[in-house]
Amino acid sequence: MSAAQIELHPGAHVHVQREGGRPELWKVLKRKRKGWLVQLGDQDAVTWSDDHIHDLRLNHAVELYAADPEADEHVAYCLSKAFEAFPEDLKTIALRRAEYVREVDDWHGAGETLEESYVWAALHVFEAFEGEWREEDVAYAAALAERRRQRQRKAATELKRQKKGQPLVVPKPRTVELWYRTWITHDRDIRVLLPDFRGRGDRTQRYAQWIYVEMRAHIEKYYLVKDRRRPPLTxxxxxxxxxxRGKGLDADKPRKKGEPRPYPTYAAFRTFKNGLLDAREEMQVREGGRKAYLTFNVFRKTGPLAKVMAEVEFDHSLVDLIVVDEQTGRAIGRPWFTAALDRASRMLIGCHLSFEVPSYAALQRCMGHAFWPKDLRGIEGLSNPWPCEGIPQFAFVDNGKEFRSKSLRRSETAMNFRIRPLPVMAPWLKGKLERLFGRFNAQVYAHREGKTFHSAVARGDYNSIKRAETTLPQLRRDLLDYVVDDYHVTRHRTLEARPLDVWNDLVARNGGIRAVPSHSQIIELIGQVRERPIGNTGIHLEGLNFHSDRLTALRERRGGRQKLYQVRFDPFDLWRIWVLDEETGEHIPVDCTNQAIARNVSIFAAGxxxxxxxxxxxxxxxxxxxILLAKQRVEEESDRILGHGGSVTTAAKVARYRYPNGDYFTPVGPRNAGQPDPAKHAPAAERAPAEAAPVAPETPSGPAPTAAAPSASSLHESLTEDLDALMDEWSRA
Incomplete structure (x- = not known):
């Protein structure tokens, strides 16, 4: 079956791009029987059949041109771009010229000669469209003037006389002939009717060369600099x-008519700057490559995940609510909420609420609550389960110290998941969890007395401290009820389903989750990490001594006395540490020699x-x-601050020391799994002082002299200073 004949004419060109070859531009000479005679450069002419041209078009290897696209520079430029890409004024002129050439085509098709058609088209088209075109010109000039006024920030009366555009006159028949011949030669393509204004204007250098050099030097020195103040171009x-002016150039000096300004205006200075760099390069120099990358790049939106625990977001949030002490009722401050969210199902897989500031301790409790199964059997009033558990594949975090800590890196290796740090100052990359924090604020905290506001203006006369009435256990229960019986079972707008249903469906579809070991190994896997040597008396950590006969075997090895051993511990209970034996891979449990200063004592409190x-x-x-005496004094002073004295800021710091911040959000395992029963921290008013167990002094001599007990005021001042110091440094791993 023969291919259809392509309409070509002598003088047309065919651009061919063969696979793996160089581009070729063939010139059409004449029509042959069932084909065309074509020529490549100065080579001998060959005949292409209609079938051969058809095959080239099917392979997308040929592009047809009505004329030589390289013969005229302006024509080649116009044909290289889409018509819509040109400025509006140029497109308007081309459309008006198209009316003339189409009129010539119609007159010539009706039997008139081309010469007569040029004359009649020039007169008739102008008479038919003159009124419409003049209205368009007036509207376009007004729009330009308004844009110019807005750019210069001037009133309409302050604008100078509007610039005159191209006059609207009757074209000469010779001009219409040139338009028509160009249009016909190039297969009636309207783009060849576009005017060539690229060479217009005075393009000679107006000022001395040193002025341009100085403009560039001043722009690079005072504008294209990376400064947080971002100096303006002015x-x-x-x-x-x-x-x-220092060179003797005075722009305010009267000048003769037509005499140029001695140095450029600010507008010319800005135009010169724009010619040096594009917008991205300018931002990259002034604000950094990351800012330019995020501002100008177009990013691909990721699709929905098909597996739970494939990507998990971790973050901290300061609760927008002031809580009070259970016994005294005084305002303590705002607790911290650490959460982990599964991106695929939007389920909150784990969280931690306490006065522990963002640190690995809070993150460890959140990870333990997220990775291990949650036991809700002893909690009454819940209508739905919380089935989230398992080890994630990727954990997306920000650049906080706890997320860059050695402890998290060791936990990443032990649990076999990957940490993905996100760029700084980019909260939208954890937008799902950030939106959940906002949802908690709007639907949980905002309905409680003592809520805080985003600004002092929004707060008005509302006294958040005096109106506070919610305790930490009440807030924990409110959040638990909301997460389990509201958020998880409410239709999610993006998922178009309930998060709980999406979780169950994805788990069933992918054959389950990657489960964690028993709860008894929670400290060996995600406990906080320090590196300590083994001394003659054991291992020392924050003034505490840990001893076991099994440490002797480690110390006896070659280099054992100088080696630093990996030590894991519960950051909220230092009664025991776990020392890693790198040869056997076993974690050796080592107890503190004095449980009176270690049991239920956090690493922060020990410090x-x-x-x-x-x-x-x-x-x-x-x-x-x-240390035991200091512990008793600090407990007494912290009880006094929580009961009566101290500001809310100080009370929040003391609550980090005194409150049971190590309690999981919900039970995740038996309390005696791998650790003793943690004694519940009673409220400040009811706590009995810790019973001092007999302590053997560390020095071989007699008992150490006892220092005089400090006064209450000096103790309060010293405690506050120590709290501030530890708050600044304790987020290290």
Whole structure:
């Protein structure tokens, strides 16, 4: 079956791009029987059949041109772009010229000669469209003037006389003939009727060369600089103008008519700057490559995930609610909420609520609650399950210290998941969890007395501290009810389903989740990590001594006395540590030799006890007895602050020390799995002082001298200073 004949004419060109070859431009010479005679450059002419041309078009290897696209520079430029890409004024002129050439085509098709058609088209088209075209010109000029006024920020009366555009006159028949011949030669393509205005205007250099050099130098020195103050371009122009005045150039001096300005205006200065760099390059120099990358790049939107726990977001949020003490009722401050969200199902897989500031301790409790199964059997009033558990594949985090800590890296290796740090100052990359925090604020915190606001203007006369009435256990229960019986079972707008149903469906579809080991290994897997040597008396950590006979075998090995061993511990209970034996891969449990200063004591509290003991010891060696006395004094002072004295800020810091911040959001395992029963921290008013167990002094001599007990005011001041110091440094791993 023969292919259809393609309409060509002598002088047309065919651009051919063969696979793996160079592009070729063939010229059409004449029609042959069932084909065309074509020629490539100065080579001999060959005949292409209609079938061969058809095959080239099917392979998308040929492009047809009505004339030689390289013969005329302006024509080649016009044919290289789409008609819609040209400015509006040029397109308007081309459309008006098209009316003339189409009229010529109609007259010539009716039997008139081309010469007569040129004359009649020039007159008739102008008479028919003159009124319409003049209205278009007036509207276009007004729009240009308005844009110019807005750009210059001037009133309409301050504008100079509007620039005159191309006059609207009757074209000469010779002009219409040129338009028509160009249009016909190029297969009636309207783009060849576009006017060539690219070479218009005075393009000679107006000023001396040194002025252009100085403009560039001032722009690079005062504008294209990476400065957080981001100096405006007017600052650089002011420096440039001062430099020109110093050279004796005065723009305010009267000038003769037609005499140029001695140095460029600010508008010309800005135009010169725009010619140096494009918008992206300018932002990259002034604000950094990351800002330019995020501003100008177009990113592909990811599709929905097909597996739960494939991507999990972790983050902290300061609760927008002030809580009060259970016993005294005084305002304590705002707790922190650490959460983990599954991106595929939008389920909140784990969280932690306490006065623990963002640190690995809070993150460890959140991970334990997220990875291990949640036991809701002892919690009454819940109507739905919370089935989330398992090890994620990727954990997306920000750049907080706890997310860059050695402890998290070791936990990543032990649990076999990957940490994906996100760029700084990019909260939208964890937008799903950020939106959930906003939802908590709108639907949980905002309905409670003591809520805080995003600004002092929004808060008005509302006193959040005096109106506060919610305790930490009440807030924890409110959040639990909302998460389990509201958020998880409410239709999600993006998923178009309930998060709980999506979770169950994806788990069933993918054959389950990657489960974690038993709860007894929770500290060995995700406990906080420090590296410590083994000394003659064991391992020392924040003033506490840990001893086991099994440490001797580690120390006896070659280099064992100088080696730093990986030590894992519960950041909220230092009664025991786990030392890694790298040869056997076993974690050796090592108990603290003095449980009175270690049981139910967090790493933060242990550091505070050690600082207090050192500050009251007058530079002498600190013993375990000193730490025990310091612990008793700090507990008494913290009880006093929570009960009566101290600001809300101080109370929040003390609550980090005194409150049971290590409690999981919900039970995740038996309390005696791998650790003793943690004694519940009673409220401040009902706590009995810890019973001091007999402590052997660390020095071989007699009992250490006891320092005089500090006064209440000095103890309060010292405690506050130590709290501030530890708050600044304790987020390290």
């Amino acid at each position: 600052y650089a122009y002011g420096k440039f103008e001062g430099h020109c 505070l006890h050690l600082q207090q003991a050192r500050s009251s010891g007058a530079g002498r060696f600190v013993t375990e007895q000193d």
